[in-house]
Amino acid sequence: xxxxxxxxxxxxxxxxxxxxxxxxxxxxxxxxxxxxxxxxxxxxxxxxxxxxxxxxxxxxxxxxxxxxxxxxxxxxxxxxxxxxxxxxxxxxxxxxxxxxxxxxxxxxxxxxxxxxxxxxxxxxxxxxxxxxxxxxxxxxxxxxxxxxxxxxxxxxxxxxxxxxxxxxxxxxxxxxxxxxxxxxxxxxxxxxxxxxxxxxxxxxxxxxxxxxxxxxxxxxxxxxxxxxxxxxxxxxxxxxxxx
Numbered sequence: 044x045x046x047x048x049x050x051x052x053x054x055x056x057x058x059x060x061x062x063x064x065x066x067x068x069x070x071x072x073x074x075x076x077x078x079x080x081x082x083x084x085x086x087x088x089x090x091x092x093x094x095x096x097x098x099x100x101x102x103x104x105x106x107x108x109x110x111x112x113x114x115x116x117x118x119x120x121x122x123x124x125x126x127x128x129x130x131x132x133x134x135x136x137x138x139x140x141x142x143x144x145x146x147x148x149x150x151x152x153x154x155x156x157x158x159x160x161x162x163x164x165x166x167x168x169x170x171x172x173x174x175x176x177x178x179x180x181x182x183x184x185x186x187x188x189x190x191x192x193x194x195x196x197x198x199x200x201x202x203x204x205x206x207x208x209x210x211x212x213x214x215x216x217x218x219x220x221x222x223x224x225x226x227x228x229x230x231x232x233x234x235x236x237x238x239x240x241x242x243x244x245x246x247x248x249x250x251x252x253x254x255x256x257x258x259x260x261x262x263x264x265x266x267x268x269x270x271x272x273x274x275x276x277x278x279x280x281x282x283x284x285x286x
Contacts, residue, residue: 045075048107049099052081057198057215057234059113060086061241062128065145066111069138071096078102085215091148109136127259144262147241152220161208162191162286164225166235167250168201174232174254178202180275184229187279191286196221196235227285229278231270232260240265246285248278 050070052063060083071077071093080099081087087098116135117125125131127144134140152158165184167176176184181204185193195201195209196218203209210221218235219242222228227246230236232255239247240262250270251257261267268278 046107047076047078047102047105048074048109049102049105050077050079050109050111051099052079052083052111054111054113055082057083057086058237059128061147061149061234061237062113063111063132064090064092064147064149064241065129066132066136066138067096068093068148069133070109070136074107078105089149089215089219091150111136121256121259123256125256125259127262144240146243146262147237149219149241150216152216152223155214155217158217158220158224159194159208160224161194161221162225163188163193163227163229163282164196164222165193166196166228166230166233166239168195168197169231169233170199171254174252176231176250176270178204182207184275184279187276188282191283194221194225198234227282229282236260248281248285250278 050067052060054060060081067079077096078099079096111132113128116131129145130140165181167181169175185207193207195204195207197211201211219238222239222244223242228239228244229248229250230239231250231252236249247265249260249265249267251260251267253271257267270278
């Protein structure tokens with residue numbers, strides 16, 4: 044009999060669900076076949092899993108079972124010394140913890156409509172008010188970027204930013220390609236910020252609002268800036284230096 048297991052990734056939010064992909068890929072190395080059920084179907088669609096991973100429908104009873112949830116993995120609270128979410132989730136299911144955050148593996152964009160290219164893509168909004176920029180702050184940042192082309196990426200009921208091209212509720216693969224094609228991405232701790240990590244953007248500025256520990260937001264290659272203490276002028280100067 045094959046050595047098989049079931050993984051239930053029960054986080055519905057895109058960012059948390061995306062952070063579970065390295066743990067799932069790590070578990071796939073331990074079993075002949077891994078059956079996976081994800082609460083966020085959009086993340087499942089873009090996940091680049093090994094060949095021995097399949098959807099759980101029809102898998103039958105599995106004695107080996109793993110449950111993945113961000114809140115449980117971090118002990119239901121933030122601490123100053125906590126790990127990056129990818130590391131926390133890997134530790135939670137008993138995998139060796141890598142020394143650095145792991146990039147979630149997503150599929151390359153394969154169509155579904157043309158994706159425009161911008162100098163800067165900003166992801167300023169989230170459902171958590173304590174780590175969301177206002178429309179006024181977003182517009183302030185945009186105006187400081189002068190004639191460079193700028194877009195805003197988000198979802199749900201995010202507000203429109205005047206005179207800025209806003210893309211909300213787009214397919215995840217499309218959004219990842221928008222981020223990948225941008226010269227610079229500026230994102231708070233949000234799903235688009237996590238998606239930028241997975242997409243492997245060249246220049247990603249992470250805006251640290253102080254709401255979550257900085258090491259949980261950033262990863263190798265990203266630039267973290269404390270937006271409350273530095274101000275948007277400093278952020279704009281850093282963006283312009285990368286263009």
